[in-house]
Amino acid sequence: MFHPIAWSLWVVAAAMPAMLTQNPLYLSIICLAAGIVYATVRHTTPLAASWNSFLKLGLTLLAFTVPINALSVHAGRLVLFSLPPSWPLIGGPITVEAIIFGVSKALSLFTLLLIFAVFNCAVDQSRLLRWTPAFLFEAGLITSIALTFVPQMLRNAQEIREAQIIRGHRFRGLRDLLPLFVPLLTGGLERAVQLAESMEARGFGGSLESLSHGREIAVKVATAAGLLGLLGGFFSATYFPDRRALSWLLLLPSIGALLFVFRVQSKRVHRSRYHHDTWQRRDTVLAAVSAGLALTLLLVRAGARSLLTYYPYPPFSPWPSFNLWLGSAFTLLLVPALLSSFHPPRQPLNSLVAGEP
Amino acid sequence: MQGLGYVLRRAWFVALVGSLLLFAVEPLNAQEPHRAGLVVQFGDGTVLTRCITFSEDEISGEELLHRSGLRVLFDYMTGLGTRVCQIEGEGCEVPDEDCWCQCQSTPCFYWNYFYVAEGRWRYSNVGCGARQVRDGDIEGWIWGDGRTTPALFTLEDICGPSESTPEPTPTTTPTPAPVTPAATTDTPQPSPTPVPTAAQEATPSPTPGSAYSTTPDSSPSPPNLSRYAPFVVIVLALGGVGLFLLKRWS
Numbered sequence: 001m002f003h004p005i006a007w008s009l010w011v012v013a014a015a016m017p018a019m020l021t022q023n024p025l026y027l028s029i030i031c032l033a034a035g036i037v038y039a040t041v042r043h044t045t046p047l048a049a050s051w052n053s054f055l056k057l058g059l060t061l062l063a064f065t066v067p068i069n070a071l072s073v074h075a076g077r078l079v080l081f082s083l084p085p086s087w088p089l090i091g092g093p094i095t096v097e098a099i100i101f102g103v104s105k106a107l108s109l110f111t112l113l114l115i116f117a118v119f120n121c122a123v124d125q126s127r128l129l130r131w132t133p134a135f136l137f138e139a140g141l142i143t144s145i146a147l148t149f150v151p152q153m154l155r156n157a158q159e160i161r162e163a164q165i166i167r168g169h170r171f172r173g174l175r176d177l178l179p180l181f182v183p184l185l186t187g188g189l190e191r192a193v194q195l196a197e198s199m200e201a202r203g204f205g206g207s208l209e210s211l212s213h214g215r216e217i218a219v220k221v222a223t224a225a226g227l228l229g230l231l232g233g234f235f236s237a238t239y240f241p242d243r244r245a246l247s248w249l250l251l252l253p254s255i256g257a258l259l260f261v262f263r264v265q266s267k268r269v270h271r272s273r274y275h276h277d278t279w280q281r282r283d284t285v286l287a288a289v290s291a292g293l294a295l296t297l298l299l300v301r302a303g304a305r306s307l308l309t310y311y312p313y314p315p316f317s318p319w320p321s322f323n324l325w326l327g328s329a330f331t332l333l334l335v336p337a338l339l340s341s342f343h344p345p346r347q348p349l350n351s352l353v354a355g356e357p
Numbered sequence: 358m359q360g361l362g363y364v365l366r367r368a369w370f371v372a373l374v375g376s377l378l379l380f381a382v383e384p385l386n387a388q389e390p391h392r393a394g395l396v397v398q399f400g401d402g403t404v405l406t407r408c409i410t411f412s413e414d415e416i417s418g419e420e421l422l423h424r425s426g427l428r429v430l431f432d433y434m435t436g437l438g439t440r441v442c443q444i445e446g447e448g449c450e451v452p453d454e455d456c457w458c459q460c461q462s463t464p465c466f467y468w469n470y471f472y473v474a475e476g477r478w479r480y481s482n483v484g485c486g487a488r489q490v491r492d493g494d495i496e497g498w499i500w501g502d503g504r505t506t507p508a509l510f511t512l513e514d515i516c517g518p519s520e521s522t523p524e525p526t527p528t529t530t531p532t533p534a535p536v537t538p539a540a541t542t543d544t545p546q547p548s549p550t551p552v553p554t555a556a557q558e559a560t561p562s563p564t565p566g567s568a569y570s571t572t573p574d575s576s577p578s579p580p581n582l583s584r585y586a587p588f589v590v591i592v593l594a595l596g597g598v599g600l601f602l603l604k605r606w607s
Contacts, residue, residue, distance in 0.1 A: 022434075022452075025588050032592065036599035040606055069436040077577055085413075102436070241462045311452035313433050319580035324587045331595060341602050 001044060002336060003283040004128040006290070011119045013290035014333050016297055018111040023310040023320045024104035026330055031111040033333040038114055040337040041122040051117040058113040062106040069102030070094055075313045097312040100320075104310065122336075127277060135265035141204075145195070156187050209268045219264055222257040229254025282339045289335045296329060391492035394515035395425050398499040398507040399447050400466070408516035418470070418485035418496055432456040439486035441468045447500050464502065471497035471506055478506035 001007075018030055042048040071083075071090040076097030085091045125147050132140035160183045169179065211219065233251035236243060300307055307326060312318040391414070395407040407425040419439050422429050430443035432451045442449045442456040448468060449458035459466040470481040472488070473495040480503065481488055490496060495515070497507035 025585075029588075029591060029595065032595045032599070036595070036602060039599070039603055043606060072436050072438075073433045075431060075433050075439075098433075098436075101433070105436070239463055305453050309452040311434075313431065314577075315430075316452075317577050319577070322585060322588045327588060327591050331591060334595070334598065337602055338598075341605050 001041070001122055001340070002286055003277055003279050004123050004131065005279075006283040006286040007119060007123045007336075008128070009287045009290035009294070010333070010336060011115055013293040013297075014115045014118075015112060016294055017308075017330060018108055018115065020297065020301060021308040021310065022101070022104050022108065023308065023322075024100065024107055025320050025322050026308075026327060027104055027107040027111055029327055029330045030333060031107060031114060033331060034111060034114045034118060036334060037337045038118045038121070040340055041118055045121045048121050051121060055110075055113060055117055058110050061109055062103075065106035065109070066099060066102040069105065070098045073098040073101070073313075076318065077314055078318060097314075097318045100312050100318060104320075130273075130277070133262065133266060134269040134271050135262055137269055137271070152191065153184070153188065157184055160184060160187075209270075211264070211268070215264065219261055222261050226254040226257035226261065229257070282343050286335055286339060289332050293329060293332050300326065392512065392516050393421060393490045393492070394495040394510060394512050395421060396495065396497040396507045396510055396515070397427065397444055398497070398501075399445070400500040404508050405445070406510060406515045415489040415491045418472075418481075418488040418490055421490050421496055422485065422498075438484045441470070441485060441498065444468060444498060444500075466500060466502055469499050469501050469503050471499065473497070473509070476509075478509065 002010075014030065014034055017026065021027065042052075071094070074092030074095065076093070076095030078096035079093040080096060080099075082093045083091045126144055129140050129144050129147075132143075157180065160180055164179065169176075171177075229250050233247050233254060236250060237247040240246065307321075307323055310320050312320075390410040390412055392408060392410050393416075395409060397405040397407075399405075405427070407427070409421055409424050411421075411424065416424075419431070422441070422444075428443075428445050429441060430448065430451050432440040432442050434452070434456075440456045442451045442454075449456055455461075457465075457467050470485055470488075471478040472481050473479070478497060485496075488496075493512055495510060495512060499505060499507045
């Protein structure tokens with residue numbers, strides 16, 4: 001599969017139009033492209049089974065969004081039928097416009113779900129976490145423990161249930177949950193202790209270089225001042241928008257102070273890598289296409305925003321417009337599916353050593 | 358015990374029939390035209406008034422704006438109510454702009470919604486789609502930050518004395534010249550004003566044929582289907598590629 005950074009760029013390029021446009025035609029192209037990509041990455045991970053059911057749940061969203069929008073918005077000129085106006089909230093004309101807009105809203109939500117399903121199936125979270133900056137190693141570790149917590153617990157629960165079924169234990173009611181929970185809890189505690197011991201055995205946090213006394217004070221002061229300055233800068237930018245110079249005067253030095261802190265802290269950590277991610281040419285292609293698409297979209301939004309917007313209610317036309325160039329640009333989201341079908345990845349040597357497929 | 362259950366069941370039945378009857382009877386007492394006033398005050402202090410007559414018992418504040426014949430842009434994007442973004446060109450261009458485009462930070466300007474109760478303006482705590490307007494009500498819209506109220510009018514100021522309303526059909530009658538009571542005499546009235554002119558007064562119906570009119574006869578033209586040919590081609594091509602890829606993978 002692709003490099004996590006390339007995948008992240010693809011997610012940005014796909015999620016941005018799904019959130020920016022309400023045009024159902026563009027949305028259906030994006031949805032179709034993301035669906036094809038999902039169908040190709042689905043085979044690579046056992047996680048896909050849970051995402052399948054999640055996407056089915058997303059489809060029921062369609063069944064709620066469309067009727068609710070149709071019943072609550074009574075604007076438009078293409079009236080299908082009318083409910084008595086004395087009925088609270090839902091009374092009034094039911095229009096084609098409200099139905100179309102409900103469909104496009106539901107489509108946009110479902111497309112976002114699909115894009116994140118692709119991301120979760122295609123990207124190995126631990127590979128992505130390796131890209132956290134060195135000084136944030138503690139946060140990265142906590143995140144990776146948290147991410148593995150639920151799958152581990154589910155596996156543990158499955159094991160306990162199997163063991164109990166073998167012993168002839170049958171679940172009949174709520175009271176039978178207690179023999180499931182107690183081993184689960186003790187198992188979890190045991191795992192936590194084990195993890196702590198293994199971290200200690202590997203010398204977790206011991207590789208930090210100590211700072212000189214003056215430097216340590218400088219880091220602490222710079223952190224506090226930087227965070228306070230950032231807060232004040234955002235506050236003044238929000239509440240006094242006409243005093244832009246003041247906000248920048250607060251924001252820029254505090255960003256500088258925080259960068260200084262990050263640099264000092266990163267230098268203290270020496271990180272060793274067990275195996276390296278390789279960046280291949282196919283990753284370059286995917287990243288370039290995604291970045292290009294995202295950039296184009298930003299330019300379109302800045303320059304010709306009306307190409308993206310769609311608003312069916314009067315005084316506008318209920319029929320969405322379609323721009324050929326924009327529509328065909330969205331088909332570029334298919335690139336990961338095409339690349340993984342026609343250019344299978346080279347097996348990097350170190351991943352063979354590490355025993356990864 | 359059995360008797361109580363019987364009574365309860367009967368009570369349910371009576372309540373059901375009664376509510377159905379209420380629905381059925383309701384249109385009967387909608388006969389004489391009702392009147393409501395609409396006051397729109399723009400950012401430069403210009404005031405527009407409209408008198409709207411309607412045959413229903415009550416209409417929503419949104420419907421009142423529709424019937425006023427003013428050019429109003431509504432925002433229905435959320436599906437959870439109606440926002441007023443633009444009246445007669447003042448405000449925000451939905452959908453290219455956000456409906457509250459001038460309310461992103463502290464000097465927050467938007468169309469404030471007021472109504473008259475007990476002789477003074479009250480800020481409405483519900484939107485125009487949820488508020489019901491009855492006979493004699495006065496509704497106010499002002500482009501402002503929510504602190505200033507529109508100029509105060511009485512229904513007679515806007516609609517004239519009650520006996521001089523012979524029109525039986527729901528029409529709007531633009532008031533002749535800005536009726537400015539004592540409260541607004543000091544407000545400046547610059548020249549580029551959308552105050553109703555004599556030509557407008559002559560037309561009894563709400564500006565027919567305008568792009569903003571919401572009368573049912575101006576239904577949108579059917580879609581030009583050839584415009585969607587590229588879309589169909591793209592979708593078919595995507596579907597073909599998708600089927601081909603899936604075959605390769607399975």
